[in-house]
Amino acid sequence: MGVYRIRLLPSGHEFQAAAQENLLDAALRSGLNVNFYCSSGSCGECRARLIEGELGPHDFHDYHFSEAQKRQGLFLLCTAHAASDLVVEAGEARSPRDIPHQFIKARLGRVERVGEQLLIVQLRTPRSSPLRFFAGQHVALSIPGVGGIDCSIASCPCNGRLLQFHIPRQPDNPFVAHLFSGLRHGSEVEVAGPFGEMTLDNDSTRPLLLVAQDHELATMKSLAEHAINLDLPQPVRLIWLAREGRHYLENLCRSWSEALDDYHFYPLVYAAGASEAAQVTQLMAVIGSEIAAPGEWDIYWAGSSGFNQILYPQLLAAGADERRLFSPRRRAIGRMV
Numbered sequence: 001m002g003v004y005r006i007r008l009l010p011s012g013h014e015f016q017a018a019a020q021e022n023l024l025d026a027a028l029r030s031g032l033n034v035n036f037y038c039s040s041g042s043c044g045e046c047r048a049r050l051i052e053g054e055l056g057p058h059d060f061h062d063y064h065f066s067e068a069q070k071r072q073g074l075f076l077l078c079t080a081h082a083a084s085d086l087v088v089e090a091g092e093a094r095s096p097r098d099i100p101h102q103f104i105k106a107r108l109g110r111v112e113r114v115g116e117q118l119l120i121v122q123l124r125t126p127r128s129s130p131l132r133f134f135a136g137q138h139v140a141l142s143i144p145g146v147g148g149i150d151c152s153i154a155s156c157p158c159n160g161r162l163l164q165f166h167i168p169r170q171p172d173n174p175f176v177a178h179l180f181s182g183l184r185h186g187s188e189v190e191v192a193g194p195f196g197e198m199t200l201d202n203d204s205t206r207p208l209l210l211v212a213q214d215h216e217l218a219t220m221k222s223l224a225e226h227a228i229n230l231d232l233p234q235p236v237r238l239i240w241l242a243r244e245g246r247h248y249l250e251n252l253c254r255s256w257s258e259a260l261d262d263y264h265f266y267p268l269v270y271a272a273g274a275s276e277a278a279q280v281t282q283l284m285a286v287i288g289s290e291i292a293a294p295g296e297w298d299i300y301w302a303g304s305s306g307f308n309q310i311l312y313p314q315l316l317a318a319g320a321d322e323r324r325l326f327s328p329r330r331r332a333i334g335r336m337v
């Protein structure tokens, strides 16, 4: 079975698709944000038009095209397979405003406890309702009758069916307390969103500096995994500030060097009780020694609101380009202590 190159118009984005996988799955796996909703041939949201090339047999679908639409080359990405290299006209989300607000009843998957302070939580959406989002966004998670939280998505938008979240302990939040008390595998958790304007600018060719404080690694993990799936060629640097022993995904962060051509990971340890100002000072020392010209980089960072407020003017003072600084603006969900 062949592997084919698919070019999307009008964006010019390209991806590869094996003959046996549908074009929607192949585009998402490559990190592209093509339009879709049901992913099962019912809604018509993934309609596309064949400009060049040959499609293989289609999977069954309920969505109906008129004869005139078929003559125009319209087809569904979620049920179509490539039988040659293709040029296809298809809708793609270009910004968070292009993605509809979604409400999904997901199921609790694996929950990994990291010490006493953090849970890494996986949620599975129904097959017909993957979450569509951009890397860097967040959602509201809730359980009816219990409560909810606002939480960064830690996984890649290339798989909207398996969502990951990093949730620190917050004794005064009933939803989080419920999770820490051992919510059963398979329990229903409602997901609403996505929210947030900070997303990866995948048309930029500038090198990427990713900065995370504590569990806010979640946002940078989503961005890094999206960059890997997009096969971005530019240099990527990740700086992660955390307390001694709290770099809970250190091996994963190191492993990205295998997928990114020019990548370096800096795990920074700050002392227990170190103020946020002291943490920023420590961070800026590394940026000063490792990032030769901050003004040429796209800088993404996520931390507590206090950390963000101190860091922002210091990045500008170090020469960062104000238009290329990206940080999520949302309510913090508590800090690891």
Ligand code: FES
Pocket (backbone or CB within 6 Å): 035, 036, 037, 038, 039, 040, 041, 042, 043, 044, 045, 046, 047, 063, 076, 077, 078, 079
């Ligand atoms: S996503 Fe609904 S028909 Fe393809």
